[in-house]
Amino acid sequence: MSGAIKWQWNFTKNCRVDIMDRKFMHEALKLAYEAAQAGEIPVGAVIVKDGEIIAEGKNMRETKQNALSHAEIEAINNACRKLGSWRLDECEIYVTLEPCPMCAGAIINSRIKTLIFGAYDQKSGSIDSVVNLCDYPYNHKVEVYGGICEDECLKVLQDFFKNLRN
Numbered sequence: 001m002s003g004a005i006k007w008q009w010n011f012t013k014n015c016r017v018d019i020m021d022r023k024f025m026h027e028a029l030k031l032a033y034e035a036a037q038a039g040e041i042p043v044g045a046v047i048v049k050d051g052e053i054i055a056e057g058k059n060m061r062e063t064k065q066n067a068l069s070h071a072e073i074e075a076i077n078n079a080c081r082k083l084g085s086w087r088l089d090e091c092e093i094y095v096t097l098e099p100c101p102m103c104a105g106a107i108i109n110s111r112i113k114t115l116i117f118g119a120y121d122q123k124s125g126s127i128d129s130v131v132n133l134c135d136y137p138y139n140h141k142v143e144v145y146g147g148i149c150e151d152e153c154l155k156v157l158q159d160f161f162k163n164l165r166n
Ligand SMILES: [Zn+2]
Pocket: 070, 071, 072, 099, 100, 101, 102, 103, 104
């Protein structure tokens, strides 16, 4: 459809809302739901290159009993394996929750081009909420969009914690 608006600004969060962003974030959300079913805090991530998903990850901290097994780290591991390279400079990562400091660092170190996240994390979000690591003068600058499908990304977390209490 020529002339159609491909993306628009979400003025409350000052971020883009792209049709493809929604599509890929929904794929990340599916992984978050899978994580919830396994008793994990539901966070999902996908890595996209040339408009296609090349790697997926979901939070597996409890399953693996490994503090490093966040969705983003799992996805980055899978992407590096798939591409045979530690450099993910032509890739975008979609994650349902604002990355923690470890994952923000991994995203910078893997040279990912763009980070798109859903819900903000007031407790350990390190892209906006607690600190913004992407704003420091590291040797790689990540382009960041937050608040994509925020309500849905928040809901999967809220539902998970509500179920835990019941
Ligand atoms: Zn993390």
